[in-house]
Amino acid sequence: MTATLPQRLLRDMLRIRAVEEAIAERYAEQKMRCPVHLSIGQEAPAAAAGAALAPTDLAVSGHRAHAHYLAKGGDLKAMIAEIHGKATGCCSGKGGSMHLTDLSAGFVGSTAIVGGTVPVGVGLALARQLAGRGEMVCVFIGDAVLETGVFYESANFAALRRLPVLFLCENNLYSVYSPLSVRQPAGRSLAEAASAMGLNATAGDGNDVLASHDLIAAAAARIRRGEGPQFVELATYRWREHCGPMFDNDIGYRSPAEFEAWRALDPIARLTRQLLAGGGIDNAWLAATSGAIKDEVDAAFAFADASPFPGPEAAFTDIWSPEVAACRR
Amino acid sequence: MPSMTYGEAIRDALAVALARDPAVLVYGLGTPDPKGVFGTTLGLQATFGADRVFDMPTSENAMTGIGVGAALGGLRPVLTHQRLDFALLSLDQIVNNAAKWRFMFGGRGSVPLTIRMILGRGWGQGPTHSQNLQSWFAHVPGLCVVAPTTPEDAKGLLLNAIFGEDPVIFLEHRWLHNVTGEAPEGFYRIPFGQARRLRAGADVTVVAMSLMSLEAAHAVDHLAREGLSCDLLDLRSLNPIDWPAIDASVRRTGRLLVVDAGQETGGVAGEIIAHAATRLWGDLRAPPRRLAMPDAPEATSPALTAAYHVRAEHIAAAIAEMLGRSTDTTPLVAARRFPHDVPGDWFRGPF
Numbered sequence: 001m002t003a004t005l006p007q008r009l010l011r012d013m014l015r016i017r018a019v020e021e022a023i024a025e026r027y028a029e030q031k032m033r034c035p036v037h038l039s040i041g042q043e044a045p046a047a048a049a050g051a052a053l054a055p056t057d058l059a060v061s062g063h064r065a066h067a068h069y070l071a072k073g074g075d076l077k078a079m080i081a082e083i084h085g086k087a088t089g090c091c092s093g094k095g096g097s098m099h100l101t102d103l104s105a106g107f108v109g110s111t112a113i114v115g116g117t118v119p120v121g122v123g124l125a126l127a128r129q130l131a132g133r134g135e136m137v138c139v140f141i142g143d144a145v146l147e148t149g150v151f152y153e154s155a156n157f158a159a160l161r162r163l164p165v166l167f168l169c170e171n172n173l174y175s176v177y178s179p180l181s182v183r184q185p186a187g188r189s190l191a192e193a194a195s196a197m198g199l200n201a202t203a204g205d206g207n208d209v210l211a212s213h214d215l216i217a218a219a220a221a222r223i224r225r226g227e228g229p230q231f232v233e234l235a236t237y238r239w240r241e242h243c244g245p246m247f248d249n250d251i252g253y254r255s256p257a258e259f260e261a262w263r264a265l266d267p268i269a270r271l272t273r274q275l276l277a278g279g280g281i282d283n284a285w286l287a288a289t290s291g292a293i294k295d296e297v298d299a300a301f302a303f304a305d306a307s308p309f310p311g312p313e314a315a316f317t318d319i320w321s322p323e324v325a326a327c328r329r
Numbered sequence: 330m331p332s333m334t335y336g337e338a339i340r341d342a343l344a345v346a347l348a349r350d351p352a353v354l355v356y357g358l359g360t361p362d363p364k365g366v367f368g369t370t371l372g373l374q375a376t377f378g379a380d381r382v383f384d385m386p387t388s389e390n391a392m393t394g395i396g397v398g399a400a401l402g403g404l405r406p407v408l409t410h411q412r413l414d415f416a417l418l419s420l421d422q423i424v425n426n427a428a429k430w431r432f433m434f435g436g437r438g439s440v441p442l443t444i445r446m447i448l449g450r451g452w453g454q455g456p457t458h459s460q461n462l463q464s465w466f467a468h469v470p471g472l473c474v475v476a477p478t479t480p481e482d483a484k485g486l487l488l489n490a491i492f493g494e495d496p497v498i499f500l501e502h503r504w505l506h507n508v509t510g511e512a513p514e515g516f517y518r519i520p521f522g523q524a525r526r527l528r529a530g531a532d533v534t535v536v537a538m539s540l541m542s543l544e545a546a547h548a549v550d551h552l553a554r555e556g557l558s559c560d561l562l563d564l565r566s567l568n569p570i571d572w573p574a575i576d577a578s579v580r581r582t583g584r585l586l587v588v589d590a591g592q593e594t595g596g597v598a599g600e601i602i603a604h605a606a607t608r609l610w611g612d613l614r615a616p617p618r619r620l621a622m623p624d625a626p627e628a629t630s631p632a633l634t635a636a637y638h639v640r641a642e643h644i645a646a647a648i649a650e651m652l653g654r655s656t657d658t659t660p661l662v663a664a665r666r667f668p669h670d671v672p673g674d675w676f677r678g679p680f
Contacts, residue, residue: 111433116421117394120395123399127398
């Protein structure tokens with residue numbers, strides 16, 4: 001039976017959380033030897049975007065990209081293998097957690113410099129527009145990207161050329177340990193800043209996945225009608241530490257009370273309650289869905305474990321084109 | 330072969346590329362303006378349309394990243410900076426994205442992006458309009474760096490950059506724009522990593538690049554009249570470097586002078602001399618030498634630039650010294666019948 005939209009959104013959020021929790025749980029084994037930036041608590045914008053975008057639409061992202069990659073349809077096994085540094089990883093072991101790609105799913109790439117893929121997404125949109133094709137590009141960003149120059153430069157060009165690009169901003173209030181209050185003037189709205197650059201901007205509750213989906217789908221529809229670049233700001237919260245598997249509410253940059261307040265807004269619990277109450281799912285659906293996700297996640301880790309590491313020669317390949325590499329020998 | 334200026338050769342390469350492949354884009358500040366980037370983009374927008382040849386916002390970093398994205402999306406963008414100095418605003422996109430994309434995604438995606446950077450000099454260009462930071466770019470794995478000297482090479486290397494699969498830093502010296510030479514018509518590519526022998530000789534190997542290759546050619550011709558024979562290699566490509574050509578020449582001559590178009594410390598000349606010292610030690614008959622721009626910014630006043638640059642007479646004197654000879658360089662100086670801060674009578678400022 002085909003899943004309803006709410007079922008799909010819930011399943012995708014459950015799947016993202018299960019993957020992230022499995023990474024957190026197993027991180028101490030020291031087999032995932034790279035930084036990991038988990039999306040636990042802020043799964044809703046990714047899931048909503050994944051459902052609102054067409055499979056042929058493209059996406060780029062930043063350092064906290066697991067959720068975006070998975071929601072866009074990126075291959076789970078290849079992602080887990082990549083985090084394990086294996087040859088079967090989505091970047092053949094050269095990128096790790098912060099560099100994910102699955103071209104077959106339209107997830108072009110995530111990179112590790114804040115704001116770094118913003119112009120790349122705009123350039124992909126330019127290529128699509130010049131080719132007369134209808135697809136759009138979703139650029140996943142966080143609140144800190146609104147502090148980079150390259151965002152304003154890119155937004156300006158996207159507005160100038162009315163490019164089919166959606167800037168999807170997850171505002172989780174922190175850049176590493178630095179709150180918005182030390183980074184931007186009090187009272188400024190990210191959406192208004194984007195709007196001032198010529199982007200059609202809306203904002204909403206990023207822990208309400210149905211509302212998030214509505215906002216993103218409306219923005220995507222405007223892009224498809226040729227109305228130019230859109231910006232959607234979704235307020236959400238990261239539960240774990242900026243980088244790594246632990247909670248960090250005890251180290252002093254944010255309060256346990258703030259965390260608990262956001263945890264009460266858990267997007268997964270909210271939608272689960274709502275669907276159970278309204279008959280959109282039942283406990284059997286929930287058990288079956290969770291069970292299938294667990295099996296898939298276990299299989300992905302087993303795949304990564306069983307996969308070979310790349311050979312040492314691979315450290316020196318894929319730097320230049322074969323043509324140029326040949327004349328460097 | 331038709332004769333054309335270096336600037337015309339650049340324009341010809343762009344026109345040939347645009348006509349050959351609809352994926353080619355040409356953009357940059359001033360690209361379609363009435364001056365057309367020193368004439369190198371004149372008329373291209375009228376012929377090929379504003380979708381493919383266009384001006385841009387003063388947003389060097391984003392417009393570089395947009396070039397990366399466009400390249401990943403199947404296009405072949407050419408971005409032009411009227412001075413290399415302006416491109417410094419785009420280092421994040423050049424180094425972290427353009428140069429790394431192929432590698433960091435394990436070969437999934439390539440970035441055929443050409444970035445023209447024009448090198449300024451003289452006429453009061455001053456500290457931030459006259460830098461040649463070629464070695465910065467040559468230092469970055471994943472980038473190709475070329476610095477052609479002749480019209481034929483400018484066209485062939487630019488076409489190779491556009492139709493290759495790597496991000497390329499294309500360094501064109503403002504003082505070369507009016508240099509005339511023969512260049513083939515139509516489409517041709519000159520591969521990277523191949524030096525061009527401008528003069529064949531037996532006594533000293535001279536490796537130079539860009540404008541310095543012209544200065545070196547004047548010096549070598551002067552010395553030839555005095556019976557000294559130099560093997561002059563125009564490097565053309567700073568990464569990859571044509572080591573086989575350098576090795577073969579130094580093995581024959583036993584002497585190496587490198588004339589660098591950038592600053593001395595951390596420069597390309599140092600790299601080539603390190604290569605010779607470590608790989609060709611047994612072949613060397615004299616200590617290698619280098620001539621480069623001094624470790625100082627270029628000042629604005631003509632009074633402060635008169636002794637700043639390496640010129641033919643310095644190269645000739647250095648070569649003669651390496652051979653235990655002396656040379657009268659007066660004719661080299663006298664041959665320049667124009668002030669030191671312009672490339673020739675054709676240049677009347679301002680830029």
